[in-house]
Amino acid sequence: MLRLILGRAGSGKTHLALDTAIKIASSGKDVVFVVPEQFTFETERTLLESLGPSMCLHAEVLSFSRMATRVFELYGGRSGRAIDDCGRLLLMNRAVKQVRDMLKVYRSQAESIAFSKKMVDTLSEFKYRGISAADLLDVGRRAKDEALNFKLMDLSLLLQTYDAMSSTLFMDSLDDLTRLSEKLEKHLFFQNKIVIIDAFKGFTSPQKEVIAHILQQSQDVYIALCVDGVRQNADEMGLFSPVRKTARELIQMANHLGQQVASPILLKEQYRFSSSDLAALEKNIFRVKHVCTEEIKNIHLISAENVYEESQFVAQEISRLVQKENARYKDIVVISRGLSLYNGILDPICKKYGIPLFLDAQRDLTSHPLMAFFLDALDAITTDFRQEVVLRMLKTGLAGITSVEIAELENYLYTWNYQGIEAWNNEWTEHPDGIGKEKSERSQRHLKGLNRLRERVLMPLKQLSCALETAESGSQKVLALYNFLLSMRAEEQMTQMCT
Known part of the structure; x- marks a missing residue:
């Protein structure tokens, strides 16, 4: 049976869904709670805190991608090498070149890597929307516009060729939900389970296929949607129109599958906003004709120059x-x-102003000094101590060498163009100031200092290289990397950088 939980933002849909899941799991029945990937951890924690470790075994939190992984682990479907974005680009480039002479619109662009990148993005969108090569071919044949016809034919051919290559060589995660639907046709994963789906604005075609199988297998399916009802507006252009359309599609799907549809649970109270001003804003912000007659105390608009x-x-x-x-x-x-x-x-x-500020911004992991130092050290070993790689590692500030010492090393390396491990293994004897300079007591002291720096850089990297070469397992390699960071006093260096 399909049970819809409807309500505006802050009306308690998630609270009701969680409360329902807790009651079902507490009674000893199995419940599957489906949420977007970013909400899985929070939902699992809430259920664990409410149910406890033992009863929580009856509740499972999944996203659609984790659901696919779970089903594949039980019934198979993960055999084959996974392909990433780089692999997709290479495979698409190969597919484009293979059918180049058959293309009508895109033939002149077939040699461009930028075109292959664009096709990978287009492929991802097609997969996301559940559009197949056959769909494109069918629409292309019926298109009256000749240019559109040729474009769709080309896209269909490229997608078909890519799929043929991919299916024989790799397992593409973009096809996970399609393969999941195929598995659910043969296996009753959701039998005797109650499913609750929450926090989705809408569903893609592959997700709808999965929901159709859930409706057929599960005893009850609760789906929470952010909408104030399922009745269609006259113009169908309101704030909730897309979600309202999703609700009607789910009802039609259940009816088509012969499943019962319960009366929607409509939540009208607002619990999220402690301020009546914010509640009024949420309710009327997109209603152009609404005029607020009450005094607004908790919302302020500020116009700034920059x-x-x-x-x-x-x-x-x-x-x-x-x-x-x-x-x-x-x-x-x-x-x-x-x-x-x-x-x-x-x-x-x-x-x-003395205000502690945390910026919740994405940061490239490789830009972090510790990770940059770690990766540059490995690069230095694998690239035979390339000059620029070693210097890049030193400039992370975690090698225990000051900026003045790094500058002296850099000047000497560039002056004599030292490259490779052999140059670092042998004692440096050339004049620090370059060709034709007379040796002096000062230059000899400088040279001895440079050789001491050479040893300080060389020895930890040689020890790391030796440890990695002799390591017989992944755990031993990880231990070698950990010992390298300890020997470089990375933790102390990071602490000093933060103070």
Whole structure:
């Protein structure tokens, strides 16, 4: 039976879904809670805290991708090498070249790697929407516009060729939900289980195929949607129109499969907003004709000349709230649509006002000094001590060598163009100032200092290289890398960098 839980934002849909899951699991029945990938950890933690370790065994939290992995582990379907974005690009480039002479519109672009990249993006979108090569071919044949016809024919041919190559060589994660549907046709994974689906705005075609199998196998299926009802608007252009359409499609799907549909559970109360102003804004923000007659006290619009003035106001307002309104820094959130606009602006202004600021921005892992040092050390070993790689490792600041010492090493290496492990293994004897310079007591002292630096750089890397070569298992290699970081006092170096 399909049971829809409907309501606006903050009406308690997730709370009701979790409460339902807890009651079902507490009774000893198995429940599967399906949420987007980013919510799986939080949902698992909530269920564990409410049910305890023993009863939580009856509750399983899955995303659609984790669901595919779970089913493949039970019934097979993971054999073959996985392919990543780089592999897709290479395979697509090969497919394009193979059918180049058969293309009508894209033949002139077939040699361009940029075209292959674009085709990989297009392929991903087709897979996401559940569009096959046969679908493109069918639409192309019926298209009245000749240019559109040729384009769709080309895309169909490219997709068909790529799929033929991929299916024989690799397992593409883009096809996981398609393979999951095929497995669910043969295996009753959801039999005797109650399924609850929450926090989705809508579903792709492959996800709908999976939901169809869930409806056929499961005793009850609860689906929570952020919509204030399923009745169609006159113009079908309202705020909830896409989600309302999804709700109607789910009802039609259940009816088509011969499954019962319970009356939707419509939640009307607002629990999220402690401020009536925010509740009114959420309800009416996209209603152009609505006019608020009440006094607004908790929402303020500020017009600033630029991001500097805007950031200045934010910092001043935070200081005022903390000093005069007894607010706490941890309870204040600054939300921006484009955080990159404020990088290097908001953080120094907050520092000026003594405001502790955490920027929730994605950061490339390789840009972190510890990871950069770690990877550069491995690169130095595998590239035979290439000059630029070794210097890059030293400049991370974790090699225990000062910036002045690094500059001296860099000057000497560039002066004599030393490259490779052999140059580092042998004692340096050339004049630090270059060709034709007379040796002196000062230059000899300088040279001895450079050789001491050479040893400090060389020995830890040689020990790491030897340990990795003699390691017989993955765990031994990891231990060798860990010991290398300990020998370089990486933890102490990181602590010093932070102080």
